[in-house]
Amino acid sequence: MNGKLLRELRTTLRLSQGDLKDELNRLLGRSYDKPRISRWENNREPIPEDVAHTLTALISNQKQVARVLVLANQKGGVGKTTSSLNLAYALRSLGCRVLLIDMDPQATATIGLLASYHVNAYHDGKTSAQVILNDKPLRDVILTPQDVPDELELPYDMVASHIELSETDSRREPGFDVALREAIDSVRNEYDWIVIDAPPNLGMLTWMSLAAADEVIVPVRTEPYDTMGVGLIMGTVSKIQRRLNPGLRLSGILPTQYNARKSVDREVLEQLQIMLRDRSVVLLPVPSSAVYGHAARAGKVALESSPSSAATLPYLSVARSLNNKLPLPLAPILSHEERK
Incomplete structure (x- = not known):
C-alpha cells in the first residue's frame, strides 16, 4: 500500500x-x-x-450506504435548486433510491414540488427545520410519493423546508454544524443517493450541508459577475474539508443557463476553465431553455416533462457518471473560431 x-x-x-x-x-x-x-x-x-x-x-x-451530494453556491439565481431537482430525478430514473433534502429557508424546491401542500407538511411537523432546530428524527419528516395527493406526483422521497429554518444561523451549541450529518446517518442505508439543496449563502446551513456531504457540485450561471464569487464557495469547501469533513469531494463546477450563441457565455465558460484549471473541473454546461420555466409552472421537474430535450440531457449525463463512478462529462474546450 x-x-x-x-x-x-x-x-x-x-x-x-x-x-x-x-x-x-x-x-x-x-x-x-x-x-x-x-x-x-x-x-x-x-x-x-x-x-x-x-x-x-x-x-x-462498510455497509452499502447512500452517497450524499450537495448543490451549493452563495449566489442566488444560478440554477442551484433546478440542478438539485433535476439531478435527483436523473438518479431516480437510473433506478436509484433517492431522497431530496431542502435546506433552503426560501423553500423553492419544496414549493415547486409540493405546491400548496407544503403548508400541510409544515403543520404536520414534517420539515427540515424540525430536524435541525428540534432534534426530530429525519425518518419522521420524510415525505414519500404515497404521503402527498396523487395529483402532485412527487418523483422521489423528500424532506421539505420552511422559513423557520432561517433561525439556524442564530443557534449556538457544541457540534451544531454536524447536526444534519448526524440526522442523515440514521437513514443512509435506506437510499442510494441523498441530494441536498443548500441555501444561497455561506452561513450555518451551507456549512451543515457541506459537512454532511460526500460530494459537492457548484452551479454557476455563465454571467461575468456570477463567476467572481466562485472563489468564495471553493474557499468554504476547502475549510469544511480541513475542519469538519475530510471526505468531502469537489466534483466540479456546473455552468448553467448557458447560451452557446452568445459570445459573453462562451467567454465566461473559457474563463472558468482557465481560472479553475488546477483546482476543479468545469462540467458540461446546462443550456438556457424555456423547458425549465414550463416545468416549474406545471409543478414538474424539467427532466421529467422534457426527457429528450438537449437542455436537460446534461443532468442525466452527470447523474449517470456519478452513479457509475465514472469521470464526469466536461465542458468542451472552445476553438479559436468558437470564442469569437
Whole structure:
C-alpha cells in the first residue's frame, strides 16, 4: 500500500488524520500520532503491513450506504435548486433510491414540488427545520410519493423546508454544524443517493450541508459577475474539508443557463476553465431553455416533462457518471473560431 491509496481509503472512511490515528491505536493497541499518518501518506515512511490490512478490512466491512451530494453556491439565481431537482430525478430514473433534502429557508424546491401542500407538511411537523432546530428524527419528516395527493406526483422521497429554518444561523451549541450529518446517518442505508439543496449563502446551513456531504457540485450561471464569487464557495469547501469533513469531494463546477450563441457565455465558460484549471473541473454546461420555466409552472421537474430535450440531457449525463463512478462529462474546450 502506498501513501496515495492510504489517503483515498481514509477519505472514503470519512476520517481525518487524527481520527485515523485514534482508530488504528484502538484496533491495534499502538500509539501512533498524527505526524506518523502524514509521513505514511506522503511516502516518507513505509506503511506497516498490519495497518494496511486493518484499513482494507474497515473498507470491506462498510455497509452499502447512500452517497450524499450537495448543490451549493452563495449566489442566488444560478440554477442551484433546478440542478438539485433535476439531478435527483436523473438518479431516480437510473433506478436509484433517492431522497431530496431542502435546506433552503426560501423553500423553492419544496414549493415547486409540493405546491400548496407544503403548508400541510409544515403543520404536520414534517420539515427540515424540525430536524435541525428540534432534534426530530429525519425518518419522521420524510415525505414519500404515497404521503402527498396523487395529483402532485412527487418523483422521489423528500424532506421539505420552511422559513423557520432561517433561525439556524442564530443557534449556538457544541457540534451544531454536524447536526444534519448526524440526522442523515440514521437513514443512509435506506437510499442510494441523498441530494441536498443548500441555501444561497455561506452561513450555518451551507456549512451543515457541506459537512454532511460526500460530494459537492457548484452551479454557476455563465454571467461575468456570477463567476467572481466562485472563489468564495471553493474557499468554504476547502475549510469544511480541513475542519469538519475530510471526505468531502469537489466534483466540479456546473455552468448553467448557458447560451452557446452568445459570445459573453462562451467567454465566461473559457474563463472558468482557465481560472479553475488546477483546482476543479468545469462540467458540461446546462443550456438556457424555456423547458425549465414550463416545468416549474406545471409543478414538474424539467427532466421529467422534457426527457429528450438537449437542455436537460446534461443532468442525466452527470447523474449517470456519478452513479457509475465514472469521470464526469466536461465542458468542451472552445476553438479559436468558437470564442469569437
